[in-house]
Amino acid sequence: MMQHLIVFPVIVPLVAGILLLYQRQGLIRYKRIVSILATLLTLAAATGLVSVAVQGDIVYYALGDWQPPFGIVLVLDRLSALMLLVTALLAVGAVVYACAGDDEKGSNFHGLFQWQLLGINGAFLTGDLFNLFVFFEVLLLASYALLLHGGGKARIQASVHYVVLNLAGSSLFLIAVGILYGATGTLNMADMAQRLASLPAERQGLVSAGALMLLVVFGLKAAIMPLYFWLPRAYAAAPAPVAALFAIMTKVGIYAILRVYTLLFSDSTGALFALEQPWVWWLALATLAVAGAGVIAARDLRLLVAYLVLISVGTLLAGVGIRTPAAISALLYYLIHTTLITGGLFLLADMIGQQRGKAGTRIVKGRPMVQGAGLALLFFIGAIAVIGMPPLSGAIGKALVLNAAQGTQRLWLWPLLLLASLASLIALSRAGSTMFWRSHLGSPSGSVLPRRQWFGVAWLLSAAPLLVALAGPISEYTQATADQLANPQRLIDTLLPAAEEAS
Amino acid sequence: METLYAITTGVLTACGLYLTLRGRTFPVVVGLTLTSYAVNLFLFSMGGLTTDGAAIVHGDGNYADPLPQALVLTAIVIGFAMTAFVVILAMRARSEAGNDHVDGKKEDRE
Numbered sequence: 001m002m003q004h005l006i007v008f009p010v011i012v013p014l015v016a017g018i019l020l021l022y023q024r025q026g027l028i029r030y031k032r033i034v035s036i037l038a039t040l041l042t043l044a045a046a047t048g049l050v051s052v053a054v055q056g057d058i059v060y061y062a063l064g065d066w067q068p069p070f071g072i073v074l075v076l077d078r079l080s081a082l083m084l085l086v087t088a089l090l091a092v093g094a095v096v097y098a099c100a101g102d103d104e105k106g107s108n109f110h111g112l113f114q115w116q117l118l119g120i121n122g123a124f125l126t127g128d129l130f131n132l133f134v135f136f137e138v139l140l141l142a143s144y145a146l147l148l149h150g151g152g153k154a155r156i157q158a159s160v161h162y163v164v165l166n167l168a169g170s171s172l173f174l175i176a177v178g179i180l181y182g183a184t185g186t187l188n189m190a191d192m193a194q195r196l197a198s199l200p201a202e203r204q205g206l207v208s209a210g211a212l213m214l215l216v217v218f219g220l221k222a223a224i225m226p227l228y229f230w231l232p233r234a235y236a237a238a239p240a241p242v243a244a245l246f247a248i249m250t251k252v253g254i255y256a257i258l259r260v261y262t263l264l265f266s267d268s269t270g271a272l273f274a275l276e277q278p279w280v281w282w283l284a285l286a287t288l289a290v291a292g293a294g295v296i297a298a299r300d301l302r303l304l305v306a307y308l309v310l311i312s313v314g315t316l317l318a319g320v321g322i323r324t325p326a327a328i329s330a331l332l333y334y335l336i337h338t339t340l341i342t343g344g345l346f347l348l349a350d351m352i353g354q355q356r357g358k359a360g361t362r363i364v365k366g367r368p369m370v371q372g373a374g375l376a377l378l379f380f381i382g383a384i385a386v387i388g389m390p391p392l393s394g395a396i397g398k399a400l401v402l403n404a405a406q407g408t409q410r411l412w413l414w415p416l417l418l419l420a421s422l423a424s425l426i427a428l429s430r431a432g433s434t435m436f437w438r439s440h441l442g443s444p445s446g447s448v449l450p451r452r453q454w455f456g457v458a459w460l461l462s463a464a465p466l467l468v469a470l471a472g473p474i475s476e477y478t479q480a481t482a483d484q485l486a487n488p489q490r491l492i493d494t495l496l497p498a499a500e501e502a503s
Numbered sequence: 504m505e506t507l508y509a510i511t512t513g514v515l516t517a518c519g520l521y522l523t524l525r526g527r528t529f530p531v532v533v534g535l536t537l538t539s540y541a542v543n544l545f546l547f548s549m550g551g552l553t554t555d556g557a558a559i560v561h562g563d564g565n566y567a568d569p570l571p572q573a574l575v576l577t578a579i580v581i582g583f584a585m586t587a588f589v590v591i592l593a594m595r596a597r598s599e600a601g602n603d604h605v606d607g608k609k610e611d612r613e
Contacts, residue, residue: 130574130577134577134581137581137585141584141585141588144588144592148592152599153599153600153607156592156595156596156599156600157596157599157600157606157607159592159596160528160592160593160596160605160607161605163588163589163592164523164531164535164589164605167535167539167585167589168523168535168538170581170585171535171538171539171541171542174542174545174546174578175542175545177546177574178542178545178546178549178571178574179549181549181550181570181571181574182549182550182551187570
C-alpha cells in the first residue's frame, strides 16, 4: 500500500473525473460529494507523501515495473511533495467554494476540475521530460474548458488568446524536447542529467538552444515578463473557483524551471552550468516592474488580484534567478504563502462582486453591502498578507527573498520588490476604501452569501496566520528541500543505481 | 534525403508561423495545424533518419529508433484534440462577438 501511495495523487482525480462524467448536468448533489471526497483523498495522499519525503529519501515509482531509464517513472522528493500538498490545500478551498452554486453554471465542472488536478499533480511527480509535456497538456486541456465554464463574451475572448498562445507553446515544447532527445538520446531527466555531464563539445550549442526554448515554454506558463500578456485577462475573466485553482498554474511553470534546470544543468555540466540564470534574473526584475505598474492601473478588483499574481511570479523568479540554496528555500516559503492567499483573494473578490449588484468588482462607488463587515475583515487580512506587511506570512516570505539577494543583486531587487509592494499597498487600500467606505447612501440590498463560500475563503486565508505560527518547521523543510535540489546527484543515484556501480 | 526533409519542415514551420500571426481566427487555426505538422516531422527526425530499418530489434543492428514514433503518435493525438477544440472555440467566438477577429473587434478591411 505505502509504496503505491505515490501514484494516488494521479489516480484519484483520474478515477473521480471519469465517474463525474456520468450525465452532463443533474445529480449535482452526488457529484459534489464525489468531488469533495476525491479532493480530500488527494489531500490525505499528499499529506502522506510529505511525511515520506520529510525523511529525506527520494522515492520513485516505476509504472508497469519498467525500470528507469526505459520506463515511465514518478519521482517523489521534498519539492514535489510540497507542491502536491499546496495544490491539494488550494483545491479543497476552491471546490467547496464552487459547491455554493458556481458548478451549476455550466456542464461537467467537477469532472474537469478533477482532471485539472490530475494534470497538475502529474506534472509535479513525473521524472520524464516527455511526460511533463503530456501532463502539461492534460492540465491545459482541462483549464481551457474550465476557463469557458459559464460562457460569456469576455471569457470566450480571453480563451481564444489563452488557447492559441498555449498551443504555440506546446509546439515549442515538443521541438525543445526533440532537440534534447536528439542530443542526449534519452528523455528520463535523471539519465539526461548524467549524459549531459559527458556531452561532446559539438553538441553543446544544440543543447543550450533546446534548454532555452524550454525556458520560453515554462516562462509562458509562469507568465514571465514578455510572455505574461494572456494572464490578467484570462484570470480576471475566469469563474472564481477556477481563477483560484489557476493560482497554482503559474507555479507549475516555476516548478518546472526549478526542476529541469537544477537537475539537468547542475555544476557537473561545465559550460552549460546555470545557462538560464541571467535570463531568469533580469526578466524576473522586469516582471516585477511591469506588475507593479499594472496593480496601480487596474480598475477592477479581479484584474488587480491578477496583477498581484504577476508580482508574486516576479518575486519567485527572482529567487530562481539568484539560484543559491538560501534563495530557493526563501522562494518556496513565499510560494506556499502566495498560492493560497491569491487563491483566497480571487474567491473573495467574487463574493464582494456578488454583493455589490451592478458595480460588481469594478473599483467604483457602489451600494452598501449586506455583509460588508465580514467581507471587509477578510479583505483586510488578505490584503495585509499579500502586500507583505507584518504580522502575516507575506512579510516573512518577502523578507526571506530580500535577504537571499547578495551584493549587487540587492541593488536591483530591493528597490523593485519594495516598490512593487508599495504599489500593491496603494492599490489595495484604494480598492478597499472605495468599496467598503465610500458606498452610496441607502439601505443595503442583495442576498446573504452561502456558508460554503465563506468556508472556501476562510480556509485559504487562514494560511496567512498559520504560516507565521508554523514558520519554523516550514522553513526547516524548505531549507532541506533547497539542499536536496542543490545536490541532484542523489536523485540520479536513486533512479539509476546501476550507473553508480559502473562508475 | 536529409536536405529535402529539412526544407519541408522549415517551409511548413514558416507558413504555420505566418498564418498564426494573422488577425482572423481561421488562418490562425490553419497556422497552428501546419505548425503541429512541422513539429511532428521534426520529432520524427530527432532520433536520426534511417532507411530500410526494421520496425523492431531483430538480431543484428539496423533498426529504426522506436521512441520518436511513439512520441509522434502521442503528439498527433493531442494535436487532433486541440485542433477540434480550437475550431469550436473559434466558432463560438464568432457567434458571440459577431466577427472573426482574434481580438473580437471590428477592424478595417485587410
